[in-house]
Amino acid sequence: MKKIVKKHLLAIRWFHWINFPVLGVMIWSGLLIYWANDVYKVGFGDKTLIKFFPKSFYDAFHIPFRLAEGMAYHFVFMWLFFLNGILYVLYTIFSGEWRDLLPNKRSWKEAWLVLLHDLHIRKTKPLQGKYNAAQRIAYTAIIVMGIGSILTGLAIYKPIQLGWLTAIFGGYKMSRILHFALTIGYALFFVIHIVQVIIAGWNNFRAMVTGFEVKKVVEEVVQIETLPAPDNIIPGEVEPE
Amino acid sequence: MSNFITNLFRNNKKLTIDQLIVKKTIVSFFFLFLFFAGCIWGWKWLHRQPLDSNVSGAIRQPLRDVLNTNELIFNKIFSKNHLTKTYAASQAVKRARFNGNIGLGNNFDTATWKLYVIKRNGDTLALRLDDIRKLPKVDIIFNFKCIEGWNQITHWGGVRFSDFLKAYGLDDESQMKYVGLVTPDENYYVGIDMPSILHPQTILCYELNNRPLPMKEGYPLRLIIPVKYGIKHLKRIGTLYFSNNRPPDYWAERGYDYYAGL
Numbered sequence: 001m002k003k004i005v006k007k008h009l010l011a012i013r014w015f016h017w018i019n020f021p022v023l024g025v026m027i028w029s030g031l032l033i034y035w036a037n038d039v040y041k042v043g044f045g046d047k048t049l050i051k052f053f054p055k056s057f058y059d060a061f062h063i064p065f066r067l068a069e070g071m072a073y074h075f076v077f078m079w080l081f082f083l084n085g086i087l088y089v090l091y092t093i094f095s096g097e098w099r100d101l102l103p104n105k106r107s108w109k110e111a112w113l114v115l116l117h118d119l120h121i122r123k124t125k126p127l128q129g130k131y132n133a134a135q136r137i138a139y140t141a142i143i144v145m146g147i148g149s150i151l152t153g154l155a156i157y158k159p160i161q162l163g164w165l166t167a168i169f170g171g172y173k174m175s176r177i178l179h180f181a182l183t184i185g186y187a188l189f190f191v192i193h194i195v196q197v198i199i200a201g202w203n204n205f206r207a208m209v210t211g212f213e214v215k216k217v218v219e220e221v222v223q224i225e226t227l228p229a230p231d232n233i234i235p236g237e238v239e240p241e
Numbered sequence: 242m243s244n245f246i247t248n249l250f251r252n253n254k255k256l257t258i259d260q261l262i263v264k265k266t267i268v269s270f271f272f273l274f275l276f277f278a279g280c281i282w283g284w285k286w287l288h289r290q291p292l293d294s295n296v297s298g299a300i301r302q303p304l305r306d307v308l309n310t311n312e313l314i315f316n317k318i319f320s321k322n323h324l325t326k327t328y329a330a331s332q333a334v335k336r337a338r339f340n341g342n343i344g345l346g347n348n349f350d351t352a353t354w355k356l357y358v359i360k361r362n363g364d365t366l367a368l369r370l371d372d373i374r375k376l377p378k379v380d381i382i383f384n385f386k387c388i389e390g391w392n393q394i395t396h397w398g399g400v401r402f403s404d405f406l407k408a409y410g411l412d413d414e415s416q417m418k419y420v421g422l423v424t425p426d427e428n429y430y431v432g433i434d435m436p437s438i439l440h441p442q443t444i445l446c447y448e449l450n451n452r453p454l455p456m457k458e459g460y461p462l463r464l465i466i467p468v469k470y471g472i473k474h475l476k477r478i479g480t481l482y483f484s485n486n487r488p489p490d491y492w493a494e495r496g497y498d499y500y501a502g503l
Contacts, residue, residue, distance in 0.1 A: 001258070002258045002259065002262065003258070004258070004261065004262065004265070017273060017276060018276075021277075021280045033390065034390070036388075036389040036390055037387075037389045037390030037391045039391075067388070067389065068298055068300065068492075068495055068496030068497045069298075069300060069496055071388075071497065071498065072300045072301075072304040072305070072308060072496060072498075073304065075307070075308060075311055075498070076303075076304050076307040076308070079307070157315075158315060158318070158502075158503060159325075159386070159503050160323055160324070160325045160467065160468055160503045161315070161318045161319055161320070161323050161468075161502075161503070162318070163323060163324075163325070163326065172384060172386065172392055173392065176390065206266060206269075209266075209269045209270055209273050210265055210266050210269035210270075211269070212265065214262055
């Protein structure tokens with residue numbers, strides 16, 4: 001016997017799916033902007049491990065010489081990113097959904113067990129509520145990152161009028177680095193997220209669209225102990241023999 | 242198949258659990274599909290809209306409208322009391338990064354240069370560099386920010402723009418909404434809102450690192466306006482005028498934000 005079990009609220013699903021194309025446009029337009037001064041790399045000494053970004057990457061996505069266009073899109077779609085994010089946070093607060101999303105005292109230890117399990121090191125399945133401990137940490141971290149992107153973004157956008165904010169992030173240069181690093185963080189989150197969704201399977205993915213999961217339930221055997229007394233019989237429904 | 246479609250319109254209570262799961266799944270995915278189709282339609286709609294100028298690099302009008310709205314919104318936090326951080330002269334770079342020569346035409350004659358200031362009533366002031374140098378000099382050592390994303394601590398010297406306006410009796414003009422600046426060869430031009438140009442750190446600049454401006458930095462006189470990106474720091478001012486409408490702006494015509502304020 002199957003059972004439909006509610007999992008994700010309608011509003012949460014909308015926030016999730018709206019964020020997908022909006023963040024996509026923000027990252028794409030961000031790349032158009034970043035290209036104009038693409039100075040970041042990871043390495044040590046004179047050795048560069050990763051350059052952000054190689055020419056082949058820029059060419060593949062038609063990035064070069066589109067700074068003005070990138071800025072225009074970035075400063076238009078930032079509003080959608082901001083509004084969707086703020087509505088999501090408010091909604092999780094007022095709906096009580098935050099209880100399932102915020103990490104608690106046990107989450108840090110349990111998240112470790114989830115990781116060991118996911119890497120096939122540990123056999124025992126970790127506790128899985130609506131979200132497991134690792135998910136709680138990941139989904140809270142991504143919101144903190146979103147807030148970070150908005151604040152570092154503002155720090156770069158208005159470094160004089162919001163000079164105090166730029167100062168909090170360690171100045172103009174540092175704000176730009178953080179803003180960029182957060183975007184790399186989204187890209188990594190996205191990759192892991194997709195892999196996890198594929199591993200978790202159809203039932204889990206469908207829940208993010210439909211809101212429900214299908215659970216198998218063992219049929220209960222109901223034993224009728226006593227026959228209903230005659231005065232419990234509603235006239236017309238059951239005819240006395 | 243037909244069975245399946247009729248199930249979509251049948252009361253849920255009359256469906257088996259499997260039929261109900263299929264029905265709810267189909268309906269939800271249909272809405273997700275509609276949403277993505279709507280996104281694509283919206284994107285295509287945006288790219289069917291007219292461009293905001295005839296110059297290559299122009300952007301779609303709706304994007305421009307939002308940029309202009311952003312200006313109104315972020316203007317609310319603009320204050321002439323918000324100053325850009327200043328540094329010690331020793332922290333400034335010895336060689337300022339050179340990033341553009343539009344407006345610095347080759348046939349420039351330093352001997353005949355004058356700053357032409359067109360007044361509200363149509364009269365024109367023609368000023369020599371000495372007419373500007375005799376006003377109180379201020380130094381500004383700040384983090385110059387290019388719209389490309391780089392920045393550099395540079396040391397500039399000149400006359401506070403608001404002092405200049407007062408010294409030449411341009412109080413009436415300072416009540417107008419915009420200032421326009423044009424290079425002598427008229428190839429580069431910017432428009433700046435009055436609050437930004439009256440900001441105490443905005444200067445008519447004639448010195449870099451305590452020496453006269455190099456030719457490529459706009460000798461003899463340029464604008465330094467820390468509350469804007471570098472694109473507004475016009476090199477080699479030829480003509481300066483006032484307007485209640487937005488003066489033409491070289492980079493705004495090429496898709497950049499007109500306000501470009503920091």
